[in-house]
Every structure is written in structure tokens, then in C-alpha cells.
Amino acid sequence: MAGAYDVIVVGVGGMGSAACYHLAKRGSRVLGLERFDVPHSFGSSHGTTRIMRLAYFESPAYVPFVRRALELWKETEKAYGEQIYFRTGGIDAAREDNAVFRGSLESCRAHDLPHKVLTADEANRRFPGYRLPDGHLAVFQPDGGFIASERAILAHVTLAQAAGAEIHCREKMIDWQPVAGGGVRVRTDRATYEAGRLIVAAGAWIGELVPDLALISVPERQVLGWFQPAEPKHFRPDEFPVLVLIVDEGFFYATPIWGVPGLKIGRYHHRNERGPADSLSREVDAADEAPLRHAAARYFNGADGPLMALKTCLFTITPDEHFIIDTLPGQPEVIVASPCSGHGFKFSSVIGEILADLARDGKTSADLSQFRLGRFSAQPA
Numbered sequence: 014m015a016g017a018y019d020v021i022v023v024g025v026g027g028m029g030s031a032a033c034y035h036l037a038k039r040g041s042r043v044l045g046l047e048r049f050d051v052p053h054s055f056g057s058s059h060g061t062t063r064i065m066r067l068a069y070f071e072s073p074a075y076v077p078f079v080r081r082a083l084e085l086w087k088e089t090e091k092a093y094g095e096q097i098y099f100r101t102g103g104i105d106a107a108r109e110d111n112a113v114f115r116g117s118l119e120s121c122r123a124h125d126l127p128h129k130v131l132t133a134d135e136a137n138r139r140f141p142g143y144r145l146p147d148g149h150l151a152v153f154q155p156d157g158g159f160i161a162s163e164r165a166i167l168a169h170v171t172l173a174q175a176a177g178a179e180i181h182c183r184e185k186m187i188d189w190q191p192v193a194g195g196g197v198r199v200r201t202d203r204a205t206y207e208a209g210r211l212i213v214a215a216g217a218w219i220g221e222l223v224p225d226l227a228l229i230s231v232p233e234r235q236v237l238g239w240f241q242p243a244e245p246k247h248f249r250p251d252e253f254p255v256l257v258l259i260v261d262e263g264f265f266y267a268t269p270i271w272g273v274p275g276l277k278i279g280r281y282h283h284r285n286e287r288g289p290a291d292s293l294s295r296e297v298d299a300a301d302e303a304p305l306r307h308a309a310a311r312y313f314n315g316a317d318g319p320l321m322a323l324k325t326c327l328f329t330i331t332p333d334e335h336f337i338i339d340t341l342p343g344q345p346e347v348i349v350a351s352p353c354s355g356h357g358f359k360f361s362s363v364i365g366e367i368l369a370d371l372a373r374d375g376k377t378s379a380d381l382s383q384f385r386l387g388r389f390s391a392q393p394a
């Protein structure tokens with residue numbers, strides 16, 4: 014046996030790195046196991062930026078979580094000494110009857126979030142990088158922005174290590190077993206360890222490690238494109254709010270120039286390619302670039318210049334596209350988190366805090382009712 018810990022965290026990406034930090038800060042003996050590097054480009058958290066939205070069209074119930082997440086990002090950047098959250102303002106733009114526009118507005122109203130509704134013309138004049146189509150309306154929420162995602166992981170890992178956490182990279186969990194009298198035994202490709210609790214935050218691989226999640230956390234290939242705009246100043250963080258845009262061609266999202274010299278654009282569910290994480294191609298081709306370049310040309314002002322980068326990334330999709338954060342049925346020593354359906358990174362700070370609560374105290378004051386596993390078994394087959 015290589016060592017005994019209070020908690021082993023499998024997967025040191027977005028969620029796992031935050032869990033390691035919050036656990037170590039509270040004095041737990043933590044081991045974080047990561048099969049690749051910290052950070053790396055095979056999972057869900059790379060590509061420099063992730064949108065931070067408080068106006069939460071998916072459900073107003075996320076707003077208290079995102080508020081707490083933002084507080085924690087600010088605390089973490091202070092402790093780490095580098096900026097992690099960049100406030101640019103955020104826009105959710107769609108036709109008036111679209112669920113994204115309506116949901117975004119509803120969450121602003123339900124939670125008294127400062128916001129303004131702009132016509133397409135008003136938005137395009139105020140933010141010259143935009144070219145929203147006629148008839149669209151935009152919810153502008155000034156606290157929207159982005160999280161520097163790889164920097165956030167680095168911050169959580171560095172702070173966790175400073176608080177005593179052990180982090181092992183290039184070490185893959187093979188399986189785990191309950192131990193008589195409580196706790197778990199974890200076998201990796203290098204050693205075997207024991208701990209009181211196991212947190213599985215393995216992102217797109219979680220369904221391969223946790224049978225209860227096999228059918229309800231499905232990896233999906235995404236592609237991100239960065240295009241050089243003709244006038245970069247209109248696409249910098251001080252002039253370009255992060256954007257969610259619903260148009261005939263799909264659901265697009267965009268963040269300003271940061272880390273890569275181009276406007277970043279992605280299309281939700283890109284080409285609808287799902288399958289085991291290791292089977293999804295990390296190569297990119299012209300068919301990946303085409304819909305992103307089309308959107309860059311049509312919905313932004315001179316943004317379809319030379320390609321600066323094109324990268325794949327993985328979503329982990331649940332049937333209702335809400336998160337799963339729970340203990341396993343009949344196995345309270347095993348906690349699962351991370352199928353976040355393509356919108357989880359902004360929450361990783363607060364999810365780390367919640368995972369630390371669950372691992373240390375067996376409960377949390379956060380309302381996890383919408384994230385429980387049981388909601389799927391309750392549905393008719």
C-alpha cells in the first residue's frame with residue numbers, strides 16, 4: 014500500500030483541482046490523481062477561456078451557485094496573485110420567443126441581477142465587434158465575463174499543494190473497491206492507495222469509471238476556432254462582452270481575444286459526435302472550421318480573417334443537460350462530480366467547495382436537489 018489519505022480525488026481538471034484545493038485548505042490529507050498533465054489538452058477545460066454568465070437561461074436555480082462561484086474566483090485570484098475572472102459583460106442574444114432570451118431575462122428578474130435589454134441595432138452600435146441580426150434581442154448583464162480556465166486549474170493545484178495536497182500526474186486510476194470497515198482502496202497504473210473518501214471528477218471518462226454514470230454521462234466532441242479580426246481592438250476584453258447567440262445555424266458562443274490572437278467561437282454540440290472519450294478524434298479538419306468561420310463572417314464585424322487556432326475539446330452530456338453532483342447509491346464514501354453538459358467550468362470553484370463539504374461532513378448547505386442522480390431513475394424508461 015503506497016499511502017493512506019482522507020480523500021483521493023481522481024481527475025485534476027476543472028472540478029478535481031478545485032476539490033483538492035478546498036479539501037487541503039481545510040486540513041484534509043488529499044491525493045489528486047491525474048492521468049495526463051496539469052493542465053492538458055485532452056479533456057474539457059483547455060482553450061484559454063470559459064464564459065462566466067450570471068444570467069442563467071438554463072434555470073434561475075443556478076444563479077445562487079454562480080454568485081458563490083464568482084466570490085470564490087475572486088478569493089482564489091487574490092490568494093494566487095493572478096487574475097482569473099475577467100469582467101467583460103455578457104450578452105445572451107436570440108429572438109424574443111427563444112428559450113435562451115426568455116430564460117436569461119427570467120433569471121435576471123428572479124434574482125435582481127442588473128441587466129438591460131438591447132435591440133440588435135443598439136447592441137451592434139455599443140459593441141462594434143458584434144453584428145447581431147435584425148429582430149434579435151440581447152440581455153446584457155454587466156458581470157458576465159470569462160474565466161481563464163487553464164490558469165484557474167494551475168491556481169487551484171498550486172494553492173492545494175501549498176496547503177499540503179499531493180498531486181500525481183501521469184497516474185491513471187484503474188479501479189476502486191470499498192474497504193471493510195469503511196473507506197476505499199484505489200488501484201492505479203503505478204500503485205494502490207487507501208482513503209476514507211473518493212471523489213471521482215474524471216470529466217469525459219467518468220462513465221467508464223463509474224457504472225452508475227455509464228449511460229447518463231456521454232462524451233461529445235466539440236471544436237473551438239480562433240479567427241483574426243480586421244480590427245482587433247473591437248474584440249478585446251474591454252470592448253467585447255462574452256456572447257451566447259442563437260441563430261438559424263445553431264447555438265454559438267464567443268469570447269474576446271485573450272491568450273490566442275483571435276476571436277474565439279464555438280458552436281454548441283458542434284457536429285453531434287458522441288462516443289467513448291478516447292474514441293473521439295482530436296484531429297480537426299475543414300468541416301470543423303466551416304460553421305465557425307461562417308458564423309465569424311456573418312455575425313461579427315470583420316472577424317473571419319486568418320485562422321489562429323482550431324482545437325477539439327470534450328463535453329460530458331447528461332440527458333437533461335443539468336449537472337450530476339452526488340454520492341453513489343449505497344456507497345456514501347464515493348462522490349461523483351463533473352458531467353456538466355458543456356456549461357460547468359464557471360462553477361468549478363463552488364463545486365470544489367461543495368465536494369469538500371460532502372467528503373468531510375457527508376453533507377453541504379448547497380441545494381443539490383437538481384443535481385442528484387436519482388432524478389434519472391425516477392423517469393419512466
Ligand SMILES: Cc1cc2nc3c(=O)[nH]c(=O)nc-3n(C[C@H](O)[C@H](O)[C@H](O)COP(=O)(O)OP(=O)(O)OC[C@H]3O[C@@H](n4cnc5c(N)ncnc54)[C@H](O)[C@@H]3O)c2cc1C
Nearest residue numbers: 024026027028048056057064186215216326351357358359
Ligand atoms: C469547447 C468547450 C467550451 C465550453 N465552454 C464553457 C463555458 O464557456 N463556460 C463554462 O462554464 N463551461 C464551459 N464548458 C464546460 C466546462 O469546460 C466543463 O464543464 C469543465 O471543464 C469540466 O471539468 P471537469 O473537471 O469535469 O473535466 P476535466 O477538466 O476534463 O477534468 C477531468 C480530468 O480527469 C482526468 N481523468 C480521467 N480519467 C482518469 C483516470 N482514470 N485517472 C486519473 N485521471 C483521470 C482527465 O485527464 C481530466 O484531466 C465548455 C466545454 C468545452 C469542451
